Amino acid sequence: MMRKPGEGTVLLLLVAGFTLWGLAFVQLYTFQAIGCRLGWDGIGLASAFTLQRAVLVLSFIAWLAAHLALWHWLRGRRSAGEPKGDTLHRAAADLAVAAFGAAVFCFFAVFWLSPCL
Amino acid sequence: MNGERNETALALHRKLSEIWGTPPGLGRLSAVNHTAIGLRFIVTSGIFFAIGGLLAMLIRAQLATSASPFMDEGLYSQVFTMHGTIMMFLFAIPLIEGFAIYLLPKLLGARDLAFPRLTAFGYWCYLFGGLMLLGALAAGVAPDAGWFMYTPLSSSVHSPGINSDVWLLGVTFVEISAVCAAVEITVSILKLRAPGMSLARMPIFAWYMLVVAGMMLFAFPPLILGSILLEVERAFGLPFFDPERGGDPLLWQHLFWLFGHPEVYIIFLPAAGVLSTLIPVFAGRPLIGYGAVVAAIIAMAFLSFGLWVHHMYMVGISHLAMAFFSAASALVAVPTAIQIFSWLATLTYGRPRFSVPMLYVFGFFFVFVIGGLTGVMLAMMPFDKQAHDTHFVVAHLHYVLIGGFVFPMLAAAYYWMPHMTGRFPVQHLSRAAFWLIFIGFNVTFLVMHLTGLLGMPRRVHTYAAEAGWDTLNLVSSIGGFVMTFGFALVLLDFVLQYRYGRAFPRNPWKAATLEWAMPLPPPVYNFASLPSIDRRADRIAPRETGAHLAAGRGYLGFVRNGQMETLGVSITSGRLEQLIVLPNNSFLPLWTALATASFFIAMLAKLYWAVPIAMLLVLFFFLGWTRVTGSRADCGALSVGEDEDAVPHAECSGAPSWWAMVFTLASNATLYASLLFGGLFLWTSAPGWPAQEPPGMSLAFSALTAGMIAAGGALGAAAARRAGRAPRTFLLASAAAHLTATLLLGWMALNGVPDRTGHALSAVCFAILCYAGFHTALAAVFALYGVWRDATGFISQRRDLDLRIGRLWHLYTAVAGVLGVAFIHLLIAMGSAGGAS
Amino acid sequence: MFRQGGTFLGALALAGCSGDLSALDPAGPAARDIARLWWAMLAGSALLFLLVMGLFALVMLRPEAGRRWSPRAWIVGGGILMPVPVLFVLLLFAFGQGERHLPWRGEHNPVRIEARAHMWFWEFHYLDYPDVEPTVDVLHIPANYDVDVIATSDNVIHGFWVPRLGGKVDATPGHETLVRLYADRAGSFGGICAEYCGTGHAGMTFRVEAHTPAAFRAALGLGEEETE
């Protein structure tokens, strides 16, 4: 598709991973706030499992999948055409993995902590 | 042979100096050269550091014992607020700007930054804004609500004087300079490099500054927005933060810390960039883990935007939400550790030698690691609930700022001082000064952790003797004076070096970066000819390269029509792309900054009738800047030496000014997004919602307005495609649509939201309408400017830059305007008594 | 170096950790948990600090010794493998503690008291006893019993903080924020405003008096508890 990479493509690849992480952050934080505002925390689905937690947990899992997909795409991209030893493309793929790790690290608490207290 | 070469070198030097030089006397005020302005930034920020330091000494004198407070509480609050404000806004940020402005073109192999006049304008804004704050301090009406200006304390009810206005306006003025610098640095790093220097070959400092400048583009807008809203609330009563009228003081805290935390990394990263530059030099080998460091700083930049709430653990946010921020705060230690271990690896695989800059590197390791560790402690919510707002935090933040910023910058000063002065230091004082600072610092602040844990809050002007804090405070104060003595010695050391240092040949540290490939102190034009780079730019042989370039054997080793020329490359690959012709010295930046100052002074003096006049004046001067840009004839590719040709930037699709507009709009979009999120935030959090008297907006009228905005944008954007084929009809139609849209938006703002001083919902809608109206009005200016440029012959099919820059503005205005109108309807539906609640 | 360490230890010995406002002299479970967390983090930090400074000394003085590890081992080992597990465990611990300190409803309802911040004094309303007059700058609580303090303000932002009993919380106009206090025993504890609130900030102190149940009722001017 991209035979002649655009002028600053590699910069976009470098920030892709953590941009995804940032979007996840914004979405989870916003939905947490909106959920508490709309009382999702009071709507139980199964014992202590509330609508609020369901929304957050599902979003979290979806974001993790998105991170993995991005990483996969970046790796494929690298082996397809780019020179193997290219520092920046390698850094971009590393950053995608790091962003995945950061997402796990930052958001795993959706399974556990109290969302509206 | 050799003699002949020296002769051509000398002749070239004369010719270039004449073109690039700064006139003497008052003419200096017209200087736009990056070396001159960079030094001005550095020296000015040094003076502010001294003032901030004096204020710190007043604080320490006051707190030394519980018995003898010599300042009353009112004065003390001005002193600590100004200490923090000066150190953060007038010392730290401008100092890094100064270093970046001075160094970047020299490291990247360019003759100047992309927008020399903007550099000068930024300096004047910084100076005038700083003087405003200092003037208030001298007059005894300095800001006094703490450096983060929490409202309602800073509101007109609780701070009726001009103290808070001085902060909001003065700091915003200084911020303009920071945003200008950010745009300029980003574009210069991306475009103005020596041919062959791909991104992956850039010296590591350039990567740091690229990331920092990027962060500045996104971090400053929330604070600028917050300051505007708070000033508007104070001046005109629109209740964004007033909880009695649907506003929320927490909105200010979010906006402030959304800026405030990244700010800490904006300060730290350049210092880390200095370390990544110096440590390899003193290890005698290139940096190990270049790629890892680049990845680490990018990760750090992002993470640092995801932890602002760690300053707000006390405000009643839910545990889960705080946990996101707590985890991100802990995680940011990881990229820091990656850098620290890259430096250790570089040292271990090199042959480290000790010298004065390395002494400060040692100081950095010692102090910053402690600051980082206490930072992780504070990130833990339970612990912060005890330590927050105590002297523990004061100790922590000084460990981070002095360890992570002041020590590296002193290393940088000792390292580059020979570059700036052309003289080498007289060593004796330097070491004594270091040890005084180092010991004094730790004595002051190590014990302060304990003072805080024993319960001493920050920002108290006195305390009870029974509290048992006397001894610790006395120790801190003594340490503080020892440290000050050390700083005085450093100053003396610099003066001595400047006056009596011995002259020395090039490259005293045996560095391998380009800034040493020039005679010292550096000539105004940096390089008599520009290098081509075939390896990572921290592996260059400055001596050979320098001689080669001085003889005019690189690119552009000649002068053409008295023009100031440098080269532009494509972003990633560093391939030669364009010939950039820079504007010469000019008083316009000074005049424009003075006009900007008149705006701020009119606001401060509450002369609101003068505000629009001042704004028009600013616009007028800015339009004046364009008189020397562009050309009236197509000229095609020109020779740039080394058997290569390049087109002038006015004929190049990726001209620096086009990129500058892209980054300016990105920054602008952040401000806008903060505003929209602010509206949503109030809906979720503020008391007093839903609003009782929501704005009643007719859907049809709004649709008409949105359509008009879209039409203006589309027409203006289409005009760029018709450059050289009579774009004027499109431009005129676009201007007409934008002007109509401005009127419609103005009408909506004045009549559609009658309750704008009564409830935050209306106030937010009003702000959005004003924002959109401001953009459509400027879009009309862009369109008319295009007409004028076309009429005066500056536009052709090849020279369509002006129109393409305008196109970006038109498109942005269309999207932002339509989005804004839609958002207003959404917010009214959600936030009015009739809507969902 | 030596001297400075000496001064620090000396000051430490002089000041000790006790004090009316000392977070290191806990008198309730929340404050005690946090003090423990602090000592644990201090110990861990001291180790990490010594490790990094030791490595710095090593690479400066005997660089060849550090070449035992590959550059990659330095960066990945020191930059990722060392900090991530430490941070993760610390975070789990802190989250657990934070969750424990939340003002949950237990079997018995906590005593609820509203702390209204003024410029510059505190007014305490006993929500469970509507007839009791609010007290100023003295907060009566029962010892050995959960107390929820609801902090609020109608002027500027203040901070409610009783260091020996637990963490602080902001009193923000337009908001009500909750903090749970629990005193192990009857006694008198210092409190102080923790958020800068203007010129009276330093003087905005108060006292918390924790009483036995009978003394608590007496302090509020209530009669004997009627037994049913």
Ligand code: HEM
């Ligand atoms: C020169 C040695 C310095 C000393 C002795 C010193 C001392 C202090 C003290 C005692 C306070 C607490 C005031 C209070 O809470 O009542 C303080 C606050 C502060 N300091 Fe420094 N400081 C120094 C340098 C710096 C530097 C270099 C920076 C930043 C680059 C800095 C930034 C701040 C900030 C942001 C505050 C908070 C102000 C506020 O609470 O509004 N300081 N300083």
Ligand SMILES: [Cu+2]
């Ligand atoms: Cu922070």
Ligand SMILES: [Cu+2]
């Ligand atoms: Cu207070």
